Amino acid sequence: MSLPRTDKQLVALLRICALIAASILLLILFFLIDESRPVLQHVALTRFVTDASWHPAQGLYKLTPMLSATLYATIGALLLATPLGIASALFCSYYAPSLFAGCYRRLIAVLAGIPSVVYGFWGLTTLAPIIGHLHPPGVSLVTGVVVLTLMILPTVALTVDAALAAVPVAYLRSGAALGLSHWGLISGVALPAAHSGIAAGIMLAAGRAIGETMAVLMVAGNVAEQPHSIFDPVRTLTANIALEMAYATGNHRAALFVSGLALMTVVVMLVSTAELFKKNTHKHV
Amino acid sequence: MSKSDLARVLIWLAAALVSGVFVWLLADILVHGLSRLSWSFLVEAPRNAGRSGGIGSIIISTGLILLVTMVMAGPLSLATAVLLSEFSQHDSVFRCLVRPSLDVLAGVPSIVFGLFGNAFFCIYLGLGFSILSGGLTLACMVLPVLIRTAEEGLMAVPNDYRMAAAALGMSRSAALVHLLLPAATPAMVAGSMLGIGRAIGETAALIFTSGYVDRMPESLFDSGRSLSVHIYDLSMNVAGGDANAYSSALVLIILLLVINSITLRLAKQWLHKSVAV
Amino acid sequence: MSFLINNTIGADDAYTLGPLQAGPPCCVPEPLIRVENLSLHYGGKPALENVSLDIYKGCITTLIGPSGCGKTSFLSALNRLTDMIPDCHISGNINFANKDIRHPALDVQALRRDIGMIFQKPTPFPMSIRRNIELPLREHGVSKRTELNDIVQQVLQDVGLWDEVNGRLESPAQALSGGQQQRLCIARALALAPKVLLMDEPCSALDPISSGVVEDLIQRLREKYTVVIVTHNLAQAKRIANYAGFFWVKEQAGCLIEFGQCKQIFDSPTHELTAAYVNGIRG
Numbered sequence: 001m002s003l004p005r006t007d008k009q010l011v012a013l014l015r016i017c018a019l020i021a022a023s024i025l026l027l028i029l030f031f032l033i034d035e036s037r038p039v040l041q042h043v044a045l046t047r048f049v050t051d052a053s054w055h056p057a058q059g060l061y062k063l064t065p066m067l068s069a070t071l072y073a074t075i076g077a078l079l080l081a082t083p084l085g086i087a088s089a090l091f092c093s094y095y096a097p098s099l100f101a102g103c104y105r106r107l108i109a110v111l112a113g114i115p116s117v118v119y120g121f122w123g124l125t126t127l128a129p130i131i132g133h134l135h136p137p138g139v140s141l142v143t144g145v146v147v148l149t150l151m152i153l154p155t156v157a158l159t160v161d162a163a164l165a166a167v168p169v170a171y172l173r174s175g176a177a178l179g180l181s182h183w184g185l186i187s188g189v190a191l192p193a194a195h196s197g198i199a200a201g202i203m204l205a206a207g208r209a210i211g212e213t214m215a216v217l218m219v220a221g222n223v224a225e226q227p228h229s230i231f232d233p234v235r236t237l238t239a240n241i242a243l244e245m246a247y248a249t250g251n252h253r254a255a256l257f258v259s260g261l262a263l264m265t266v267v268v269m270l271v272s273t274a275e276l277f278k279k280n281t282h283k284h285v
Numbered sequence: 286m287s288k289s290d291l292a293r294v295l296i297w298l299a300a301a302l303v304s305g306v307f308v309w310l311l312a313d314i315l316v317h318g319l320s321r322l323s324w325s326f327l328v329e330a331p332r333n334a335g336r337s338g339g340i341g342s343i344i345i346s347t348g349l350i351l352l353v354t355m356v357m358a359g360p361l362s363l364a365t366a367v368l369l370s371e372f373s374q375h376d377s378v379f380r381c382l383v384r385p386s387l388d389v390l391a392g393v394p395s396i397v398f399g400l401f402g403n404a405f406f407c408i409y410l411g412l413g414f415s416i417l418s419g420g421l422t423l424a425c426m427v428l429p430v431l432i433r434t435a436e437e438g439l440m441a442v443p444n445d446y447r448m449a450a451a452a453l454g455m456s457r458s459a460a461l462v463h464l465l466l467p468a469a470t471p472a473m474v475a476g477s478m479l480g481i482g483r484a485i486g487e488t489a490a491l492i493f494t495s496g497y498v499d500r501m502p503e504s505l506f507d508s509g510r511s512l513s514v515h516i517y518d519l520s521m522n523v524a525g526g527d528a529n530a531y532s533s534a535l536v537l538i539i540l541l542l543v544i545n546s547i548t549l550r551l552a553k554q555w556l557h558k559s560v561a562v
Numbered sequence: 563m564s565f566l567i568n569n570t571i572g573a574d575d576a577y578t579l580g581p582l583q584a585g586p587p588c589c590v591p592e593p594l595i596r597v598e599n600l601s602l603h604y605g606g607k608p609a610l611e612n613v614s615l616d617i618y619k620g621c622i623t624t625l626i627g628p629s630g631c632g633k634t635s636f637l638s639a640l641n642r643l644t645d646m647i648p649d650c651h652i653s654g655n656i657n658f659a660n661k662d663i664r665h666p667a668l669d670v671q672a673l674r675r676d677i678g679m680i681f682q683k684p685t686p687f688p689m690s691i692r693r694n695i696e697l698p699l700r701e702h703g704v705s706k707r708t709e710l711n712d713i714v715q716q717v718l719q720d721v722g723l724w725d726e727v728n729g730r731l732e733s734p735a736q737a738l739s740g741g742q743q744q745r746l747c748i749a750r751a752l753a754l755a756p757k758v759l760l761m762d763e764p765c766s767a768l769d770p771i772s773s774g775v776v777e778d779l780i781q782r783l784r785e786k787y788t789v790v791i792v793t794h795n796l797a798q799a800k801r802i803a804n805y806a807g808f809f810w811v812k813e814q815a816g817c818l819i820e821f822g823q824c825k826q827i828f829d830s831p832t833h834e835l836t837a838a839y840v841n842g843i844r845g
Contacts, residue, residue, distance in 0.1 A: 004671060010458045011372050017364035018379055021432065022386040024425050028393065031404040087299035095296050104304065111307050113541050115486025117513045118534050121520045122310050125527060150310070153303065183289035211394025213489040214513075218521060238396045238489070245403070245493050260400045264393055271392030374648050449685040451646055453698040453750065454674035463697055464687055 032261045039254035048258070054224045054240075056252035063259060065226045069234035072141060072227065073216060074209040077148035082202055084149070085156025086191075092157075093164045094186055105161070112154035120218030123147040128219055135231040137221065142230040144220030151215060152205035159204060159278070163197020164190055196280040203274035207267045213238040237263055311538070318535025321528055327536070331499050334523050335515065340533055342501035346416060346509030347485065349502060350495060353420025354484050355477065358428050363473070365428075366435035371461060391429035395489040398426050402494035414508040419495025423487055427480035434479060438472025438555065439465060471555035478548040482541055488513040512537050594619040594758065594788050595640060600654035602635050602644070608815035609635045612654075615807055615821045617758070622780070622789045624799040624824070627809030627839070632816025633792045636809075637760045640790070641677040642670050659757070675702055678751035682763040684743035686735035686750075691727055694735045694746060695753050702754060717749040721779055741772020748779065752787075759783065761791040765798070777802060796840060800828050808836045 043061055051062035088108065092101045123143060131146075132138025167190050175189040191198070221233020222243065235243070241256045241263075248256055286294075329339030365383065373380045402422030412418045442465050450460035466473075488511075496508035497518060510518070516533045519526030593616035602610040610632040617623050625633045635644070642663060644650045656663050663673055687694050695714050704710060714731070718724040723745050727738075735746055744764060751759060761780070765773040781802050783789055793799050799806060806827040808819045820827060820836045831837045838844040 004456045004669075006459075007457045010461075011368075014364050014368035014372060015379060017361050018368045018383050021361055021365045021428055022383040024428065025386045025390045025393075027405060028390075028397070028401045028425075031401055031409070032397070035400070035404050084299055084303055087296045088303055091296050091300040095293060096300070104300065107304060107307060110542065110545060113482055113486070113545060115488065115513050115537065115541075117486070117488045117517050118314070118537065119310075121516055121530055121534055122313060124520055125531075126310075126313055150306065181287065181289045183287075183292040186292070207392060207394075211396065213394070213396045214517060218517070238394070241396050241400065242489055242492065245400070257400060257404075260397050264397045267394050268389050268392045272389065275388060443685075445681065445683060445685040446687060448643065448646065449681065449687070449747070450698075452641060452643055452674060452679035452681075453701075453754065454671040455698055455701045456671060459701050468688060 028264075032257055032264070035257040036254050036261055039251045039258060042251065043255070048255075056244075056248070056255060059251070061255050063237070063240075063255075065224050066235055066237045066240045066259070068226055069141065069144075069220070070210060070236040070238070072230075073144045073148055073220065073234070073236055074206060076141070076145035076230075077152055077209050078202065078206055080145065080149040081153045081156050081205060085153045085201065085205070086160050086198065088153070088157040089160035089164055090186060092161055094182070094190070108154045108157050111150075112158060116151060116212060116214040117218075119147050119151055120215035123215065123219035131231075137231075137233060139219055139221040139233055140231045141220060141227050141234045144216045144234065144236070145230070147215045147219050148209050148212060151212060152209050155205040155208055156201045159201030160194065160198050163194035163201070166197065167193040196277045200274040200277035203270050203277065207270040207274065210270070211238065211263065211267045213242050217242050314531060314534050314538060317528070317531035319532075321532040322535060326532060330501065331515075331529075334526070335499060335519050335529055336523060336525050337529070340512065340515060340529075340536065342499060343510055343512055343515045343533070344536075346495075346502050347511045349416045349505065349509060350420045350423065350491070350511055351481055351484055353417060353505065354423040354427060355481065357421060358424035358431055358480065359477065361424075362428055362431035363435055366432045366439060367461065369432070370436045370439040371457065371465070387429045387432055390425075391433075393426075395426065395487060398422055398490040399493045401425070402490060407494055412506065414494065414496030414498075415506045416495055416502055416509045417505045419491045419509070419511070420505075422490050422494045423484045426487065426490060427484050430483060431476050431480045434476025435469070435473045438469035438476070441472065441555070442468045471551045475548050475551040475555060478544050478551065482544045482548070485511075485537070485540060485544075486513055487511070488517050492517075512540075591618040591620055593617065594659060596655070596657040597636075597640075598655040598657075600636070600639060600652065600656060602632065602639060602650065602652050603815075604647070604651075605649035610639075611812070611815040611817045613816075613818045615818060617788060617790055618805060619788050620785045621804035622784055622791060622802055623805040623807065624803035625790065625792045625807045625809060626794075626796060626799050627816075627819075628811075629794075630816070631809035631811050633809050634762050635816070637679070637762055637790065637792055640758075640760055641674050641679055642668075643674075643679065645670065671702075675754045676756055677758040677760060678754060678756040679760045680744070680747055680751060680762065680764045683767050684740060684747050686738070686743050686746050688734070688736055690732045691735045691738070691746060692731040695750050698750060699753055713753050717752045720752060720782075721745040721749045722775065723749060739772065740768050741775055744768060744772070744776055745779065748776070756787065758788045758790065761789065763792055763794060766794065796828075796842075800824065808833075808839060810835055810839075 039061070048061050048063045051060045053060050054062050054065060088104070092105055096104060123146070124139070127146060128138030128143050130138070131140065131143050171189050171193055172185055175185045180188060216236050217239035220236065220239065222235055223233040224235045224240065225232070227234045237259050241260055244252070245256055326339040327344065328341040330342050331340060332338030369380060369383060399422070402418055406412050406418040406421050407414060446464055446468070447460060450464055491511050491514050495511065497510055497514065498508040499510045499515065502509040512533055516530050516537065519530035519533065595617035597616070598614050600610060600613045601608070613636060625636065627633055638644045638647070639652055639656065644652060652664065658673070658677065661668070687697065689697070692714055695717065696710050699710060699713060704713070715724060718727065723742060726742065735743065738746060764780070765776050768776060777798060780789060780791065791803070803824040805822065806824045807821040808827060809816055810819045820831060820833045827836060828840050831840060835844070
């Protein structure tokens with residue numbers, strides 16, 4: 001195929017731009033690894049788990065309190081957001097009159113776009129005092145879980161909504177013709193047909209929860225200790241980075257980069273798997 | 286009570302709970318934020334660490350950061366989208382390299398972008414805490430979104446146009462400039478709005494790249510504080526900063542709603558165009 | 563460069579038929595396009611096997627046969643539009659005016675100026691009527707305003723659209739009716755002064771009246787242009803064509819069964835398949 005000269009020049013230019021875009025990921029990996037090297041060379045990986053506590057100034061790098069905080073917060077948020085999100089999606093698709101459904105969807109879409117700092121701010125000024133009344137202090141793991149739930153709920157709801165919309169109407173009609181009740185249709189036909197979309201929604205939400213920084217930083221307290229109850233203040237991995245980057249140097253800074261690298265790996269794997277599931281939804285239909 | 290009735294009650298309850306909490310959140314910000322919202326709030330500089338005064342310099346900084354983001358990410362994303370959709374076959378080397386890289390990039394958490402931006406733009410390239418560093422970091426963040434929407438816009442242009450243009454002996458670049466890009470413009474603008482919406486709410490990526498300074502920036506190399514960073518600082522580090530934080534949050538939400546509705550309208554126009562043809 | 567066609571129609575009477583030139587021309591015409599052993603496959607799946615035929619200058623050649631016989635693929639090969647289809651491989655020779663069009667150094671854009679194509683579905687660009695015609699002209703180097711205006715008017719008159727659209731040349735081309743859109747596409751192709759026009763079922767997406775108008779237009783193109791037209795409408799083929807090629811599917815690939823003068827193919831075909839097809843017994 002002989003391209004005219006302008007086309008050849010254009011393709012060359014486009015290729016350069018595309019390569020720049022593709023290399024950003026490589027740059028990120030490179031710099032993260034490069035900044036992590038100092039601590040990885042001097043500190044064995046097991047010490048991130050076995051050290052006595054997180055006190056970089058004293059050469060102690062125990063990350064497990066932060067890892068636990070991230071884990072508990074994510075699981076807690078998923079436990080709350082998944083049923084609520086699926087219920088929201090079901091509400092839009094099968095229960096709400098069309099006017100309500102449109103408004104509800106619009107509301108969820110708006111909320112998906114609200115920045116995390118606004119969620120954190122509201123959590124700090126409104127939620128934390130209420131929870132503080134129940135059990136001081138207000139800023140704790142449970143507050144973090146509630147705020148995270150609010151943040152990842154739109155993700156679950158919108159993904160499941162799309163998956164339910166992709167269920168062929170023919171399935172539902174056949175089920176109805178077989179005499180299935182309303183709930184029977186939903187639980188027996190619609191939800192199973194949308195299962196890969198639901199899985200994708202949950203994984204995307206998990207990825208978002210794990211990577212979330214500002215909201216949890218603002219409402220979960222600031223204590224780098226293992227939590228023993230849901231009312232204990234905690235610090236997630238992301239909050240740890242955000243809080244300490246400002247003044248960290250040397251090995252301390254490198255340790256933060258290590259945790260950043262670990263975060264990136266986990267989240268990227270979750271999101272990639274979720275995208276695969278999403279593609280399967282469309283293939284099925 | 287049958288299973289269906291129970292399910293119906295529970296689902297309506299869930300929807301009511303969710304909408305109730307969200308309306309509570311939005312109303313809370315609206316009510317508290319309105320008290321200090323005024324024209325002078327929008328143009329005055331912050332005083333007393335932001336407790337009083339306005340957000341004039343903050344808005345300028347935010348605008349400059351967004352400008353840098355879109356100027357850097359816009360052309361690059363357009364070029365990449367054009368290559369992926371018009372000039373590469375399904376199994377070409379470029380497609381296999383670029384697509385997965387972008388898909389992974391889309392999933393990277395924002396704090397990691399903050400770390401990268403700090404290491405690369407601030408330190409390695411020597412830009413320091415500056416609007417430029419912040420804008421460039423955000424450009425990397427929104428690149429996948431911009432590329433995806435531009436690609437979708439181009440792929441939605443009917444292939445008949447490309448065939449007809451080729452049959453008339455037009456070069457691919459001519460067809461692109463005169464035919465395909467104009468037809469894909471609503472989608473691309475909607476994508477840009479989406480990118481701006483994401484960038485405006487970003488905090489974690491900006492704290493370590495564009496910094497905290499709340500003065501009016503004098504150049505792109507100055508440090509500047511974006512609106513979301515301002516809200517963060519006021520609520521966490523400034524006692525008594527809540528009132529202004531509420532108003533700033535309200536301004537941010539209003540901006541996002543405006544961007545959201547422009548995007549929706551453009552998306553509808555795009556859909557209408559591609560279906561009508 | 564003159565763009566005048568021998569108009570046999572009056573200015574105020576756009577659809578009066580001039581004398582038709584059915585049947586073979588009075589002298590044996592020269593072949594303009596020679597195809598030898600053309601084979602085409604898409605990613606391993608054969609679409610055409612060993613097709614050889616000649617397209618004669620100034621005549622209307624029709625390609626008939628059922629769907630899936632490779633007629634459209636054959637047409638796309640003639641102006642190298644197959645270059646745009648991924649995974650499409652061609653072998654064989656195609657000579658246009660004694661030049662091998664498959665030569666890698668060939669200027670494909672110039673080729674497509676000489677060999678124009680009209681598609682089944684009318685594809686006016688989403689712009690004004692005037693710009694639809696001017697855009698390809700500008701791309702091929704015509705830039706003077708007066709020249710552009712002249713060409714636009716001339717080709718719109720040639721296709722019988724001038725009276726209908728004069729005065730609203732800036733209005734969107736996609737607001738025209740299907741028949742008008744197809745005539746606009748033909749005008750757009752004629753503006754480049756091609757030697758050959760390839761037409762892939764140009765009337766099949768149109769209503770009967772528009773179809774008739776376009777068919778009349780095609781007949782008026784004879785002599786000045788060489789036309790290759792794919793059609794499913796056997797009656798139409800019989801009406802307008804000088805030469806006909808009959809395609810069929812053999813072993814899952816399209817092939818040419820018979821080619822010859824139109825009268826002979828329809829009235830006294832040599833091959834029994836051809837006879838079966840033109841008499842409506844098969845296909």
